[in-house]
Amino acid sequence: MTIAELTPGLTLILGSLLVPLLRGRVRSIFLISLPVLGLAHLSILFPGEHGVVSFLGQRLVTLRVDGWSMVFSWIFMVAALISSIYSLHVRTPLQATGGMAYAGSAIGAVFAGDLMTLFLCWELTAVTSVLLVWAGSGKNAYRAGMRYLIVQIASGMLLFFGALIQLNGTGSLAFGHIGLSAPGGWLIFIAFGIKCAFPLLHTWLPDAYPEASEVGAVFLSAFTTKLAVYALARGFAGTDLLIPIGVAMAMFPIFFAVIENDLRRVLAYSLNNQLGFMVVGIGIGTEMALNGTAAHAVTHILYKSLLFMSMGAVLFRVGTVKGSELGGLYKSMPVTTVFCIIGAASISGFPLFCGFVSKSMIMSAAGQGGYVLAWGGLMFAAACMFHPDIRVPFSAFFAKDSGKRCEEAPINMLVAMGISAILCVGIGVAPAYLYALLPYSVTYQPYSASHVLAQLQLLMFSALVFAVLVRNRAYLPDLRAINLDVDWLWRRLGAGMSGVALIVWRSAAGSVGDVLSANFNSAASLITRHRLPDGLLIRSWPTGSMSLWVMLMLFGYLLLYYVGV
Amino acid sequence: MITSQERPVPSEPVRWLDRPENVRRVYYAVWFLCALLLGLELLIEKHVETAAEHWFGFHGFFSLLACVVLVLAAKLLRRIVSRPENYYDDC
Numbered sequence: 076m077t078i079a080e081l082t083p084g085l086t087l088i089l090g091s092l093l094v095p096l097l098r099g100r101v102r103s104i105f106l107i108s109l110p111v112l113g114l115a116h117l118s119i120l121f122p123g124e125h126g127v128v129s130f131l132g133q134r135l136v137t138l139r140v141d142g143w144s145m146v147f148s149w150i151f152m153v154a155a156l157i158s159s160i161y162s163l164h165v166r167t168p169l170q171a172t173g174g175m176a177y178a179g180s181a182i183g184a185v186f187a188g189d190l191m192t193l194f195l196c197w198e199l200t201a202v203t204s205v206l207l208v209w210a211g212s213g214k215n216a217y218r219a220g221m222r223y224l225i226v227q228i229a230s231g232m233l234l235f236f237g238a239l240i241q242l243n244g245t246g247s248l249a250f251g252h253i254g255l256s257a258p259g260g261w262l263i264f265i266a267f268g269i270k271c272a273f274p275l276l277h278t279w280l281p282d283a284y285p286e287a288s289e290v291g292a293v294f295l296s297a298f299t300t301k302l303a304v305y306a307l308a309r310g311f312a313g314t315d316l317l318i319p320i321g322v323a324m325a326m327f328p329i330f331f332a333v334i335e336n337d338l339r340r341v342l343a344y345s346l347n348n349q350l351g352f353m354v355v356g357i358g359i360g361t362e363m364a365l366n367g368t369a370a371h372a373v374t375h376i377l378y379k380s381l382l383f384m385s386m387g388a389v390l391f392r393v394g395t396v397k398g399s400e401l402g403g404l405y406k407s408m409p410v411t412t413v414f415c416i417i418g419a420a421s422i423s424g425f426p427l428f429c430g431f432v433s434k435s436m437i438m439s440a441a442g443q444g445g446y447v448l449a450w451g452g453l454m455f456a457a458a459c460m461f462h463p464d465i466r467v468p469f470s471a472f473f474a475k476d477s478g479k480r481c482e483e484a485p486i487n488m489l490v491a492m493g494i495s496a497i498l499c500v501g502i503g504v505a506p507a508y509l510y511a512l513l514p515y516s517v518t519y520q521p522y523s524a525s526h527v528l529a530q531l532q533l534l535m536f537s538a539l540v541f542a543v544l545v546r547n548r549a550y551l552p553d554l555r556a557i558n559l560d561v562d563w564l565w566r567r568l569g570a571g572m573s574g575v576a577l578i579v580w581r582s583a584a585g586s587v588g589d590v591l592s593a594n595f596n597s598a599a600s601l602i603t604r605h606r607l608p609d610g611l612l613i614r615s616w617p618t619g620s621m622s623l624w625v626m627l628m629l630f631g632y633l634l635l636y637y638v639g640v
Numbered sequence: 641m642i643t644s645q646e647r648p649v650p651s652e653p654v655r656w657l658d659r660p661e662n663v664r665r666v667y668y669a670v671w672f673l674c675a676l677l678l679g680l681e682l683l684i685e686k687h688v689e690t691a692a693e694h695w696f697g698f699h700g701f702f703s704l705l706a707c708v709v710l711v712l713a714a715k716l717l718r719r720i721v722s723r724p725e726n727y728y729d730d731c
Contacts, residue, residue, distance in 0.1 A: 459710040534703070537706075
């Protein structure tokens with residue numbers, strides 16, 4: 076087996092095991108060289124199925140190279156490089172080890188040609204990424220990590236059972252188009268849906284990501300959900316149900332994003348909203364829509380990691396990312412401010428920034444395909460999303476001066492943010508390079524005067540509402556508060572109900588126990604009484620009465636014989 | 641490593657955005673840009689995907705309405721879901 080037949084994820088996974096053994100500058104060089112080697116590895120791959128392993132009579136494909144796997148693996152490897160540079164200031168090895176293994180498993184999953192390899196990598200992403208949540212500070216990070224892990228493992232279990240049902244029904248574990256009507260299709264769909272943060276299954280995302288360390292959130296923002304988008308695109312392209320799901324995902328998180336005080340949680344909600352666009356693209360399922368989804372996944376990883384990096388830098392320097400406690404930081408962190416604004420402009424879809432050239436493909440596919448309601452929903456999301464997107468740089472770097480002063484972000488953070496920012500602008504200015512990577516050939520042209528004008532109108536009028544309300548102090552203020560989400564059902568209601576159930580059980584168990592013990596005592600005394608010398612079982616019986624019982628038994632036998640039993 | 645200080649440094653230079661008249665300039669620039677974008681629509685031939693987009697200023701006014709709805713709905717939502725920061729501390 077040559078190196079071109081090994082999955083590039085292995086480079087990062089095996090390399091991550093060596094990270095704890097290294098120190099200082101050597102570890103820094105090693106951490107950067109891992110994804111660089113990975114990028115070199117990607118460039119020598121050739122299309123087809125490689126790394127085939129036979130396991131229990133099944134054909135497992137560890138390296139399937141095609142348009143889909145290449146576009147996702149390229150951007151995952153770039154994200155691994157950016158995140159590793161961003162993590163260089165951290166002295167303890169845990170986050171870099173977890174982060175590299177996590178990135179490697181996500182890349183392994185992207186190259187998986189069968190459901191069993193996908194499952195293994197799927198679970199590996201869960202157990203490695205939770206280290207990044209736990210690297211956050213305090214008991215909140217630990218608890219959020221536990222909730223995150225339970226949900227991720229549950230997703231893996233559903234995938235596993237779905238794969239087994241598919242194997243039983245079709246005799247194959249191959250990971251191609253699945254569809255809802257396939258054996259195990261629904262289980263696999265829900266498994267992907269959990270990881271993709273479908274509505275009501277989404278709470279792990281805004282719960283865990285903001286609790287992760289400043290480095291952890293950058294890693295997390297890149298891989299888990301985009302792996303789910305990739306898996307959905309492979310298995311469920313053209314599934315109509317994904318369109319309303321995607322529209323709901325694109326719309327509802329915005330309402331939570333604009334009232335949230337924790338700016339990294341705002342980013343987590345807006346991440347969920349952007350996934351909605353990709354899910355709609357998968358649901359539409361045309362080549363243009365699927366290209367839009369792949370393109371948006373690429374740009375999304377770049378601008379979302381840039382935004383998380385800028386807020387991570389604020390967290391690192393100031394110790395908080397609560398909007399109510401920040402403001403005026405542009406004076407202390409001017410370079411980070413510029414990078415954050417570039418990230419916000421990209422996610423909003425300003426022309427010349429990367430979000431514009433990818434999001435508009437999906438919206439055009441919805442419009443051209445006659446999905447008017449979906450198009451309207453996405454248009455609403457695109458207009459409104461500007462508010463949380465602009466709120467992040469506004470609350471942190473401008474707004475009312477909080478009086479907080481700090482140093483600019485460390486140099487490694489600035490370099491990582493700089494690479495992301497250059498790519499955000501580069502792709503926005505020259506989208507042809509991105510389009511060349513996409514799974515299908517692209518004829519789409521984002522830069523027409525009409526389209527640019529429409530997008531600018533959408534964004535500037537949104538900005539106008541923001542500006543008028545802020546100026547008149549009528550905008551939603553940054554409040555020191557949290558907001559309940561669906562997870563209230565199990566974090567509060569469920570916990571409360573289980574407490575009530577415990578009390579009911581204890582009191583019920585007490586009264587049932589009383590009744591049982593009373594009956595048990597009378598039964599015991601009855602048995603004891605008949606075992607005493609004059610008891611029924613012990614006392615001597617006359618022979619005549621014994622003969623009578625034997626005669627009755629024989630008579631019964633005779634009766635049964637005649638009845639013919 | 642947290643190196644923030646709570647109070648502004650007295651000797652800090654006054655920056656462009658520290659002056660209220662400049663903030664006002666930014667504010668009116670947003671109004672001006674919106675008007676400009678509406679005006680440009682008269683000069684540009686539209687190529688759109690849905691019938692509604694042919695209406696004059698559709699994207700601008702759609703966005704205006706959507707954002708007003710967003711802010712009003714979010715104010716209502718905040719009344720329902722907002723809780724003190726320590727709400728989940730004991731569970």
